[in-house]
Amino acid sequence: MRVIETGLPGAVIMETDVFEDERGFFTESYNEESFAKLGITHHFIQDNHSYSASAGTLRGLHYQLQPKAQTKLVRVLTGAIYDVFVDLRKDSPTYGQWAAVILTSRNFRQVLIPRGFAHGFWTLVPHTEVLYKVDEVYSKEHDRGILWNDPALGIPWPGTKPVLSEKDKVHPVLANAEFDF
Numbered sequence: 001m002r003v004i005e006t007g008l009p010g011a012v013i014m015e016t017d018v019f020e021d022e023r024g025f026f027t028e029s030y031n032e033e034s035f036a037k038l039g040i041t042h043h044f045i046q047d048n049h050s051y052s053a054s055a056g057t058l059r060g061l062h063y064q065l066q067p068k069a070q071t072k073l074v075r076v077l078t079g080a081i082y083d084v085f086v087d088l089r090k091d092s093p094t095y096g097q098w099a100a101v102i103l104t105s106r107n108f109r110q111v112l113i114p115r116g117f118a119h120g121f122w123t124l125v126p127h128t129e130v131l132y133k134v135d136e137v138y139s140k141e142h143d144r145g146i147l148w149n150d151p152a153l154g155i156p157w158p159g160t161k162p163v164l165s166e167k168d169k170v171h172p173v174l175a176n177a178e179f180d181f
């Protein structure tokens, strides 16, 4: 298993070992002990699974306020995503910076996104399913977002007209967002 730094402290890309044979493949997508050896010792308490029918669906950029902030361990079961995470931690040397990684069902990459980050993704193919672990439960009251195409972030999304939820059309830009990390 390999860990790849993203340049944003605490956010890392994991590549798990894959065993292929004539039937297909096997990989341990999560192993508490081997992940802990790489510093991932979070106590994940919830699995999230989303399906997006269309390519060009954008979910994000979301986060939960304290004390319901979540660490996320994100992977793709089917399809492919352009995954983006933004550092909202005021005392971080990379505050306001973002990083992106392409996760697919066949590159066996996952991304660990610490508490204090906004997260979102753009689906690159139809029928994309994303599965991610979180270490804090969902709380509608603490759910917040920043605008996906905030000019101050300048995220080079794969397109300009995504499929969006009504909620994701009206988030504030980073400069006007509420967060407490």
Ligand SMILES: Cc1cn([C@H]2C[C@H](O)[C@@H](COP(=O)(O)OP(=O)(O)O[C@H]3O[C@H](C)C(=O)[C@H](O)[C@H]3O)O2)c(=O)[nH]c1=O
Binding pocket: 048, 050, 059, 060, 062, 063, 072, 119, 120, 121, 137, 138, 165
């Ligand atoms: C996140 C979540 C949502 N819900 C309910 C709330 C809504 O009735 C429905 C859809 O929620 P939402 O539109 O917020 O789903 P996404 O747009 O995929 O949100 C996710 O998008 C980005 C990629 C994230 O990183 C977050 O985990 C999450 O905010 O599921 C739950 O019941 N539990 C949950 O944990």
